Amino acid sequence: MEKRLTGYLCVSLLALLALVVLVACGGADDGDAGGDSGEPELASELHLYNWSEYIDPEVLTMFEDEFGVHVIEDTFANNEELLAKLQAGASGYDVIVPSDYMVTTMITSGLLAELNHDNLPNLVNLDPLFADPPYDPGMVYCVPYLWGTTGIGYNADALDQVPDSWAYLFDPELAAPYAGQITMLNDEREAFAAALKYLGYSVNSTVEEELMQARDLLIQQKAWIYAYDAEQYEDLLSADETLLAHGWSGDVFMVAEEDERIWYVIPQEGAVIWADNLCIPRSAPSQYTAEVFINFLLRPDVAAMNSNFTWYASPNAEATELIDAEILAEPAIYPPPEVMEQLEWLEDVGEAAPLYSRFWTEVRAAGP
Ligand code: SPD
Numbered sequence: 001m002e003k004r005l006t007g008y009l010c011v012s013l014l015a016l017l018a019l020v021v022l023v024a025c026g027g028a029d030d031g032d033a034g035g036d037s038g039e040p041e042l043a044s045e046l047h048l049y050n051w052s053e054y055i056d057p058e059v060l061t062m063f064e065d066e067f068g069v070h071v072i073e074d075t076f077a078n079n080e081e082l083l084a085k086l087q088a089g090a091s092g093y094d095v096i097v098p099s100d101y102m103v104t105t106m107i108t109s110g111l112l113a114e115l116n117h118d119n120l121p122n123l124v125n126l127d128p129l130f131a132d133p134p135y136d137p138g139m140v141y142c143v144p145y146l147w148g149t150t151g152i153g154y155n156a157d158a159l160d161q162v163p164d165s166w167a168y169l170f171d172p173e174l175a176a177p178y179a180g181q182i183t184m185l186n187d188e189r190e191a192f193a194a195a196l197k198y199l200g201y202s203v204n205s206t207v208e209e210e211l212m213q214a215r216d217l218l219i220q221q222k223a224w225i226y227a228y229d230a231e232q233y234e235d236l237l238s239a240d241e242t243l244l245a246h247g248w249s250g251d252v253f254m255v256a257e258e259d260e261r262i263w264y265v266i267p268q269e270g271a272v273i274w275a276d277n278l279c280i281p282r283s284a285p286s287q288y289t290a291e292v293f294i295n296f297l298l299r300p301d302v303a304a305m306n307s308n309f310t311w312y313a314s315p316n317a318e319a320t321e322l323i324d325a326e327i328l329a330e331p332a333i334y335p336p337p338e339v340m341e342q343l344e345w346l347e348d349v350g351e352a353a354p355l356y357s358r359f360w361t362e363v364r365a366a367g368p
Contacts, residue, residue, distance in 0.1 A: 032288035043286035046293055048073045049082065049093040051276065052231045053254070054146070056309035063296055069289055077230040078187040080357075086111050091283035094290040097276050101189065103142050104135045104348035106279070112141040113280045119291035122298030130315035133275065135347075142277035143294055146250070146312035149335065149343060150190055150272040153237055153245040153252035157261040163244060166198035166267045170217055179224040181243040183236060186228040188360040189346050191218060193272045194246055203272055203344045206352035215359040219366045228364070237262050249333055250312035257311070264332050266339060273343035275315065 032040045048055075052075040060071045074093075076082045079102040086096070086106070098106060106112050117123060123131070123143065130144045152163050168174045169182060184191055193203035195214035205211060226242050227233075234255040236242045245252070252264040278297060280290045296302055304322030307314040311327060313334055314320070320328070327333055335343070349356060 032286045040288035043289040046071045046094045049096045056305045094284045099274050100135045101346040101348045113282045120295045122295045125318040127317035142279035144315040145276050145278045147275040148249040148312045151266040153247040155243045156263050158243045164265050170198045175224050183233040184246045186230045204347045218363045250310045253311035270342035
C-alpha cells in the first residue's frame with residue numbers, strides 16, 4: 001500500500017513538473033492562449049482559406065505590419081470544395097469565406113465556432129441590411145464580407161447584342177454560334193441556378209423533375225463549352241480564348257477595368273445574389289487572432305480597399321464614402337431596386353443536396 005502511494009506521488013509530481021515546463025514555455029502550439037496577464041495573445045501566423053483574388057494583398061501587408069501576424073492564404077474554387085476540405089478533417093484554417101447557403105450547411109454540420117462579439121467592435125460599421133442575415137441570425141457564426149451577383153461576362157466587341165438572357169448560354173440558336181467560346185462556373189449550385197432560372201424555376205428547386213431538366217440542359221450545353229472554371233474564366237475572356245462567361249460580377253469588372261471590350265450583364269430572367277462571409281472553423285488553431293483579423297477587415301478603410309480591389313459591393317456602410325465612385329455608380333454592382341427584385345439567394349436545399357451533387361457528377365461526366 002505504502003509502495004503504491006509513493007508511486008502515485010511520484011507520477012503526480014512528474015505531471016506537475018511537465019505542466020510547469022509547458023506553461024513556462026508558453027504552451028505547445030502557436031495558438032492564442034492567454035499569456036501571463038491572462039489576456040489572449042496573438043499567434044504569429046494566421047491561415048486564411050479564401051476565394052481567388054478576393055482580398056487586396058496590401059491589406060494583408062497592413063495587417064502584418066500593424067499586428068505582427070503573417071497571413072498565409074490558400075484558395076478554393078467553390079463552396080463544395082471548401083466544405084469537402086473541412087469535412088475531410090483539415091484543421092489548419094483560422095478564417096474561411098463560405099457563401100450564404102454554405103454557412104447554413106456548416107452551422108448544421110457543427111463546423112463553425114461561435115464568434116466572440118467583444119472582439120469585434122467594428123461590427124457597428126455594417127449596414128443594418130446585412131447585419132442580421134437569414135442564414136446566420138445575429139451573426140452568431142459569421143460576418144458578411146462582400147456581396148455580388150452571378151451573371152454573364154462577355155466581349156462586347158465580338159457580340160452584336162448584349163447577352164442579357166440565360167438563353168445565350170442554353171438556347172441552341174443563340175449559344176451554338178459561340179461553340180467552344182463559352183465557360184461555365186465550376187460550381188455545382190451556380191451552374192444549376194443558371195439552368196433553373198433559364199427554365200423558369202427557382203434556383204433552390206428541390207423538385208426532382210425540375211432538377212432533371214436542368215441537368216439535361218447542362219449536358220446539352222456541353223457541346224458549346226470551352227471549360228468549367230471559376231478562377232481564371234475572366235482572364236480567358238480578356239485573352240480572346242472565350243466570348244461568353246457565366247461569372248461573378250466583381251471578377252468580370254476587375255478585368256473590364258483593364259480591357260474595355262469586356263463587360264457584365266445580369267440576365268433579365270433574374271439571377272443569383274450572394275454574400276460571402278468571414279467565419280472561423282471550430283478546428284481553427286487561433287480563434288482570437290482570427291477575430292482580430294475579422295475586426296480589422298471590418299474597419300471602413302480596409303473594407304473599402306477590398307471593395308476597390310475586387311470590384312464587389314461592400315456590406316460595410318461606413319466604407320461607402322471611401323469606395324471608388326465608379327464602383328458605387330455601376331448598376332450591375334449595386335443594382336437598382338427593380339433589378340434587386342429579380343434576384344434570388346441560394347439557400348441550403350437540405351435533403352435535396354445529394355440530388356444536386358449526383359446530377360452535377362452526371363453533368364461533369366457526360367460527353368463530349
Ligand atoms: N474571385 C472571387 C469570387 C468570389 C465569388 N463568390 C461567390 C459565391 C457565390 N455563390
